[in-house]
Amino acid sequence: MNKQQSILNNSVENPEKWVDLYGDYLYRYALYRVYEATVAEDLVQETFLAALRSLKNFQYRSSIKTWLTGILKHKIIDHFRKKAKEQPMDDIESNINNLDNLFTKNGQWKIKPADWNANPQKRYDQKEFIKILQKCLSELPVRQASAFILREIVGENTKEICKILDISTTNSWVLLHRARMYLRRCLEINWFNNSYERE
Amino acid sequence: MFNCKKMTYLVSESLDRKLSLHQRMGMRIHLMMCKFCSRYQEQLLFLCKTARLYSESIENSDLSIQLSSEVGKRIKESMVRFLEKHK
Numbered sequence: 626m627n628k629q630q631s632i633l634n635n636s637v638e639n640p641e642k643w644v645d646l647y648g649d650y651l652y653r654y655a656l657y658r659v660y661e662a663t664v665a666e667d668l669v670q671e672t673f674l675a676a677l678r679s680l681k682n683f684q685y686r687s688s689i690k691t692w693l694t695g696i697l698k699h700k701i702i703d704h705f706r707k708k709a710k711e712q713p714m715d716d717i718e719s720n721i722n723n724l725d726n727l728f729t730k731n732g733q734w735k736i737k738p739a740d741w742n743a744n745p746q747k748r749y750d751q752k753e754f755i756k757i758l759q760k761c762l763s764e765l766p767v768r769q770a771s772a773f774i775l776r777e778i779v780g781e782n783t784k785e786i787c788k789i790l791d792i793s794t795t796n797s798w799v800l801l802h803r804a805r806m807y808l809r810r811c812l813e814i815n816w817f818n819n820s821y822e823r824e
Numbered sequence: 825m826f827n828c829k830k831m832t833y834l835v836s837e838s839l840d841r842k843l844s845l846h847q848r849m850g851m852r853i854h855l856m857m858c859k860f861c862s863r864y865q866e867q868l869l870f871l872c873k874t875a876r877l878y879s880e881s882i883e884n885s886d887l888s889i890q891l892s893s894e895v896g897k898r899i900k901e902s903m904v905r906f907l908e909k910h911k
Contacts, residue, residue: 641900648899649890650883657879666891670899677906732827738863741870751878752886758875776840777872778879783840802836809867 643673647690651697658701658778660759668704672697701779702789705771709790712767724806738809741817754816761811765804772797773804826850831861835868 651672655665675696676683683692727736762770768790775781775789783797792800826834831854834847843851855862882889891899 643903644891644896644900648896649887652891653883653886653889656889657882666895666899669891670895670902673899673903674906677903677910728829732829734828734860737860738867740863741867751882754874755878755882758878773875777875780876798833798837798840801840802833805836805839805868805871806832809864809871812871813867 643676643689647693648673650690651693654694654697655701657755658774659704660762664704668697668700671700675700698779702775702781705775706789706791709768709771714792724803724810727806727810736810739813739817741813743817754812757812757815758808760815761808764811765807768792769800769804769807772800773808776801826854828854828858828861831855831858832864835861835865839868839872 648669651669652665655668656662659665659668672693676693679696683689687695727734729735762773765773771790772786775786776783781789783794783801786792787794787797790797790800831851834843834851837843838848838851855865
């Protein structure tokens with residue numbers, strides 16, 4: 626019996642082992658996609674139960690960690706699907722963040738993108754970046770935040786995102802554009818503390 | 825000629841699909857001439873790349889983030905219950 630098999634068999638007898646070995650990793654994985662501790666905890670629990678249910682499908686080609694992560698990824702996508710279903714569709718066009726204020730009536734920059742290179746060490750503060758990204762994402766309408774996370778962090782293509790969020794292709798481009806534009810500005814204000822262009 | 829507002833939309837769209845030749849040419853010319861749209865593009869790329877990179881690396885590096893012992897216990901109990909039911 627190889628090491629993986631023995632861990633697997635051991636887990637069936639003793640699921641505590643599984644939670645101890647992979648629980649924290651899976652929790653971090655979920656947390657950096659759903660950004661809500663209670664949701665992440667529930668997703669980890671669902672993942673372990675789903676894994677027990679489909680134990681016989683486990684392929685010894687992959688590691689247990691990879692297999693569990695794959696299940697968790699599906700659970701995360703389901704989470705976004707459910708969340709979008711609960712939202713009225715009008716958040717696609719929602720402009721609550723006043724992005725139009727960044728431009729003049731003629732579509733020229735009014736609030737110009739600042740020079741982030743003025744403060745280069747900021748760029749490498751990983752924990753701070755994640756903290757601010759999380760705060761900024763929480764200010765976005767649900768579909769905009771979901772589209773961004775699915776595209777940029779989960780790594781889905783727009784075709785899949787349209788299916789998950791039940792939207793058209795054009796809508797997906799609009800959502801991603803609005804999310805990126807807001808996040809860029811939010812990062813500029815909160816991370817670079819540079820709310821205007823200094824020329 | 826595209827204005828800056830339209831350009832920000834194209835810059836974002838170019839991350840998700842292949843733009844038409846006309847759009848690509850228009851974008852290239854505009855970005856060559858417009859410092860702020862060119863900066864916008866650079867920052868958007870940085871935002872997307874960094875969001876991905878940092879989220880992925882934190883899974884392996886930020887070990888201070890853990891399941892609380894109560895939640896761990898709750899999950900273990902639910903697994904034990906499941907196994908008893910499906911013996």
